[in-house]
Amino acid sequence: DVKVTQSSRYLVKRTGEKVFLECVQDMDHENMFWYRQDPGLGLRLIYFSYDVKMKEKGDIPEGYSVSREKKERFSLILESASTNQTSMYLCASSQAGTSGYEQYFGPGTRLTVT
């Protein structure tokens, strides 16, 4: 079974703090993704990565950065957390090619910024 794990289920941070969300997958997948999910807005793609050290912006990259130094790990960084970044953050991974449409998601991290 593919396993995607996220470092925390719940996180509370203060405005202005630097926040790191970690994601690890154990299936040697090439692709990794970070989404945020908000009520009424569905899932929105923040960043994705097709390979180590490769990253591409999604639909809402502002205020976020990412790091992929190893194939199995994809980190989302909030440089200076703001209250409008309070959300559920979901990490996913998938194989390359047409198999990449099947993304495997982690359990999510519910981040609250106060």
Added chain:
Amino acid sequence: LAKTTQPISMDSYEGQEVNITCSHNNIATNDYITWYQQFPSQGPRFIIQGYKTKVTNEVASLFIPADRKSSTLSLPRVSLSDTAVYYCLVGDIRGTDKLIFGTGTRLQVFP
């Protein structure tokens, strides 16, 4: 990017067949159609994927007409455990396109 339109919500009863239609008028030649299911407090789960005609797996069927401007996810004989949000996605993950989840269809199954 191909935009998708789905009903916001649907209701059904146990044992019925449920069909959720997704509209994607500007689908591109290389785009695939993918459906996901999401339960509360969980990440989405892949259900089925297709390019044209009909695809069937152990969970659902996906019907895609020749013009590919829409698709229909068919869930046979739903149960209470099928209550979830269903997302239709259109895109070509191999290119610069991305999979767009949208807001999905909330299916409520009643006993």
